[in-house]
Amino acid sequence: MHKALVMKADACTGCHQCEMMCSYGKVGAFNPAKSVMDITIFDGGAVNVPSTCTQCEDAWCMVVCPVQAITCNPATGAKEVSAEACVGCKVCSIACPFGAINYDPDSGVVSKCDLCKGEPMCVEACPTTALAYVAQDSTGYERMRHNALLAAGL
């Protein structure tokens, strides 16, 4: 069973450390705009919700890609984008119903969470327990995702 990135809104303080580290890992600069982990702030900071790709099994992005630029890393289960193969057509970015894969005009290819090859930098950066990278069954992660999908009617 792969480990999963678990996000808990109730423990998130909205400090954006994860976004900073994520962008650093992705593009080598502290620039939240390039982060693939997103913190959405509601009610002036009363509620902060972390979100990123949940690495769906039959990922929409992976299935729709016309050139097999998105593949599953068997070690982590992460759906990874090959920058060499991606032609930048963006069709994955409209096909993902979570909005979790996005085009980067600077690189000409899309970017998404790849779990940093099994050592997610956002988790390292998080000063609280809002982000954790743990075995899926121990966290009820699957149940959480199941509930989310049920709620979303998927």
Place this chain on the structure above:
Amino acid sequence: MHYVIAGAGPAAVAAAEHLRELDGDAGVTLIGVQSQPPYSRMAIPYYLTGKVGEEGTYLRRTEDHYEKIGIDLMCGEVVSVEPGTHQVVLADGQQVSYDKLLLATGAEPIIPPVPGMDDPRVQQCWHLEDAKRIIELAKPGARAVQVGAGFIGCIILESWVLREVNLTVLEMGPRMVPRMLGDKAGSLLQSWCESKGVKVHTGVRVSAIESSEEELQVVLDNGEICPADVVIVSTGVKPRLDYLGGSGITIDQGIVIDEHMQTSVPDVYAAGDCAQGLDFSTGKTAVHAVQPTATEHGRVAAANMVGANNLPYKGSLNMNVLDTLGLITCSFGAWEGVDGGDYGELYNPENFQYINLQFKDDVLVGANSVGYHQHLGVLRGLIETRMPLGPWKDKLKDNPVLLADAYVGVNQAALQKAQ
């Protein structure tokens, strides 16, 4: 069990792989007319600009992919389907028997019925071979006229500009991409193209192409003449159905399929650009001719072929994203709105930005956007899940940019309720 698939594009390959996953013992045969490995039409524009080589257009990246997972690739053209004997016939006379058949022969370009289209300097942009020919013709400084500014036209347009040709675009509709973008969005796209040095004429029809040795002359119905060294025709597509005569399979705009992707004939299914399947937004059937519908069709068809029609399809959401010389536009679902609906709009022409959200009650049903590229997928998420937006609807009407926030907010609320 032997599954046979006619065609070798994205719908066919998605289906073949899913058939293989679901039924490990069955034979899966893919019959494609091209000699090269299955490739993506969608990747042709990037081949034209040199972003990828020919291999970069292939649907799968390893040479032995199909062999390795036990999919037989056959090169040949299917010329007839005989449901009575459960056979397809190829152009060379070979007969291939199937237990279940998937028709995934895609679409072909529509060539306007006007004189002069047969000159070799008039090119469509459909096959890899067309792309190779265009690369020869579209030399820097050449005068190129593109007939048609539909969605494919607006994607390939960039290829000509990057090849430094002198480009004029002619569109018969009242604006660019008339079937995907509304007035404001289409006009923004047009002024964007013009600001990049492309001449765009809308509301004009080509009545003939006259050729001499030196040049082509594109004659318009208003009497104007556009001289050209190369003409690219991109005037829409139609399903490829020529091989179905006598098969008894019901055809309307495309091959009519039910919610299990089955045609009117038992054991014969259809998927992708050739199929007229259920549309999520209208509940009626339509030919979408876009990649997301093609791959989804392929997978759903495979599941029903294996599982004896036990996976009804909710229909595909028509969606599209274009990058035209750096301006990104997209459309989803009922972007023109629905009866009794309501909308929110942001229009910022100085920055080439536009969002139009269409609602039915407090549910998002369609959208257009110009100049945005972040989190576009949530539009699909919100439309397909029919999530009630609650208080977010008014916030979105005030400020459509809050889309991604609305998506997270609505999901968060639903999650809390479920726990």
